[in-house]
Amino acid sequence: MTGGARPGEATLLEQRSPLRRSAASRSGPLRGGLLGGLLRTARPRQWVKNVLVVAAPAAAGELFSRHALTRLTLVFALFTACAAAVYLINDARDAEADRAHPTKRHRPVAAGQVPVPVAYAVGAALGVLAPALAAWLVSPAVAALLTAYLGMQLAYCVSLKHVLVIDLVVVTTGFLMRAVIGGLALGIPLSRWFLITTGFGALFMVSAKRYSEAVQLAGNAGATRALLTEYTTGYLRFVWQLAAGVAVLGYCLWALEEGGVPHTGVLPWRQLSMVAFILAILRYAVFADRGTAGEPEDVVLRDRALALIALAWAAMYALAVANW
Incomplete structure (x- = not known):
């Protein structure tokens, strides 16, 4: 027992050093x-x-x-x-x-x-x-x-x-x-289709995140984001469903529009990419409907199926652009 303080001494030191305890409790956030x-x-x-x-x-x-x-x-x-x-x-x-x-x-x-x-x-x-x-x-x-x-x-x-x-x-x-x-x-x-798809795709993710926050915080919404008390979950659900529908429509119209460029690839990759895009929207909507769609990057990275769908879409999109 020669190398350390006795239990009574340790308690006394803690009582005399509240600032030391406070600093220790904050040591994690204050690193770096x-x-x-x-x-x-x-x-x-x-x-x-x-x-x-x-x-x-x-x-x-x-x-x-x-x-x-x-x-x-x-x-x-x-x-x-x-x-x-x-x-x-x-x-x-x-x-x-x-x-x-x-x-x-x-x-x-x-x-x-x-x-x-x-x-x-x-x-x-x-x-x-x-x-x-x-x-x-x-x-x-x-x-x-x-x-x-x-x-x-x-x-x-x-x-x-x-x-x-x-x-x-x-x-x-x-x-x-x-x-x-x-x-x-x-x-x-x-292009107009690029702007429509990107804009409403972003609105889909943003409103899904707000909807998830409203669902998770329920009656305590004002404690974290005061504006959530003014939204209803029904309204936010309507917004993300509307945005998802417009994003899908805009993407499909782009995919079906040849734009005067003859198709010379092995398969119609641009049209086929609609399938992956719609599946990605439907998969993301699962988390939105559950109220677990937080940060978009977290949703994509934590769900393996959604990540694989996104990779499949990216591959099809690349093949369409390359006209392979």
Whole structure:
């Protein structure tokens, strides 16, 4: 017993050191120092959404040239910087409210790992530098879209997330901007079917997520997202069902439209890809109907069947673009 404190002494030390106990309880969320905290605040798991920047070039069959890959990598990084700027400013603005939340209190800004002024400063710097670099390295159109994205998302953080229906529109538009910016960067014309399918596909996932939140939180919805108390589950179900139907219709119309290009492939891959696309929507709708459709990337990654359907669709789509 010579190397440690006796039980009574340990209890006394704990009573005299409440700050030490508090710091120890927060040791998990505070790992990594300031830089680690800034990185966590930038939400690396959300960066997978920015892969949508390749959607338009992939649809046009212009994805694998060196010029396209270089430019799209740059656009991905710039869009990620803009999204990180929004997260930093949002967390700095909501720091006090987050400290009272059972989960959000572990966010680096709310936990004190990243000081509020630092979060504001880094967020503002990223928000200014990303569009400026886009104007210099890519094109003024890309810079304008990034600026519009920042303005819309910051308005969402301040007030629009409390406005019924508009909150769904803003989040959906954010996904659509990700899909559009790749086409702008490479000067690719965007078809009406691409915009309809992408926009309503995004609305389907966003409204399914809101529906799931409303179902899971039930009578306690206002504790996490106050606006959920103003939505009914019936209305949100109607929105995701409507959006799914329009997305499927838009995709099928695109697949059935030959566009004047003669078919020379082994099989009509573009038409066959409708099957995989519809199956993916139906499979995702299972989770939406159960109220378990959270973050879209989590739904896809945790469900092996949905991931396989998505891979099958991607293969068919690639074969259609290559006209193989």
